[in-house]
Amino acid sequence: MKNKPFVTRLTFVASSRPEAMEARDKLAKRYGDAGIDDAQVIVALGGDGFMLETVHGLMASGKPIYGMNKGSVGFLMNEFVDDDLLSRINAAEQAEIHPLRMQAVDVDGVMHEALAFNEVSLLRTTRQAAKLRISVDGKVRLPELICDGALISTPMGSTAYNLSAHGPIIPLDSKILALTPISAFRPRRWRGALLAQAARLRLEVLEAPKRPVSAVADNFEAPNVLEVYIAEDRDVAVCMLFDAGRSLGERVLAEQFSA
The missing domain is CATH 3.40.50.10330 (Probable inorganic polyphosphate/atp-NAD kinase; domain 1)
Known part of the structure; x- marks a missing residue:
């Protein structure tokens, strides 16, 4: 060393x-x-x-x-x-x-917080497709994504679940995060986005009672979430x-x- x-x-x-x-x-x-x-x-x-x-x-x-x-x-x-x-x-x-820090608010208003060194993923939990609204740095970038889910990956995690979902592999020193849809239905051709390391994301679950979604940060799962905030934590x-x-x-x- x-x-x-x-x-x-x-x-x-x-x-x-x-x-x-x-x-x-x-x-x-x-x-x-x-x-x-x-x-x-x-x-x-x-x-x-x-x-x-x-x-x-x-x-x-x-x-x-x-x-x-x-x-x-x-x-x-x-x-x-x-x-x-x-x-x-x-x-x-x-x-x-450095990990991502996930803050997820569930349908009861309870805040769940966890770190993810690989990825944070939002996943549908019933037969109904999820509907998500995606904002980056306070601006709505995708008003509605109909999908099985979406994930935000670190460079280290880009070769794991992100790659299986057809997301890009990210060089470790690139200072980039990957936002990757999981089985996107609408917009059908949206393949995701590459975001700056300092980007702050907000993912809102639309029609949550009908289309429940869980949020997973590595090995921690928060069920029935309404909105999820994700940003890299440079202090860890x-x-x-x-x-x-x-x-x-x-x-x-x-x-x-x-x-």
Whole structure:
């Protein structure tokens, strides 16, 4: 880690998968486990979902997180290798990630607040299509979007749900957010928008009693929402570590050329 003290103290966390827990015990025995308070780096063992869970659960510690894949896809994880772990971590490249902050008001007037490092998505919850009104920086840009939903993605999250919904992959340092419709019916040809990092969004749910919508920020869900406010929170940051030559920026770029 450039300009940082040499890392010697680690702590290990693992998903509930047996192979992840077995790897945690093996690595802790080999390298020692300093615990969250004394560790310099948190090593997360699992898949991408567990990495997001770790980021949310341990970001208050302020410790960098180095993931190793013991899950399925592992886009946010490094390759699992037992040997030379300290050397890999000390040579790792850093990615500072800022989340979106979601504030969602439900039909009862209750405010739900959560952070999203991948995306905030609004999703219909019945057979009825959702109707959404989209405003950016206080100006209505789309009076009515009839759809299964819509999502706002960070660059890191642009290769996840956003890509599955045919949204664009965003370079990590581009300072852009993606606004992507999910199965848009009207306007049929609207493919979404790229927005400035500082954009502030408001999504209103039209005909909410008839067409209920939930709002999801990573792994947090607010049901039956009326309106959702979304903006990047630059005051919150998490440091993720990636093996030298395999930075998060490189992974996002390479994804654009994958088959």
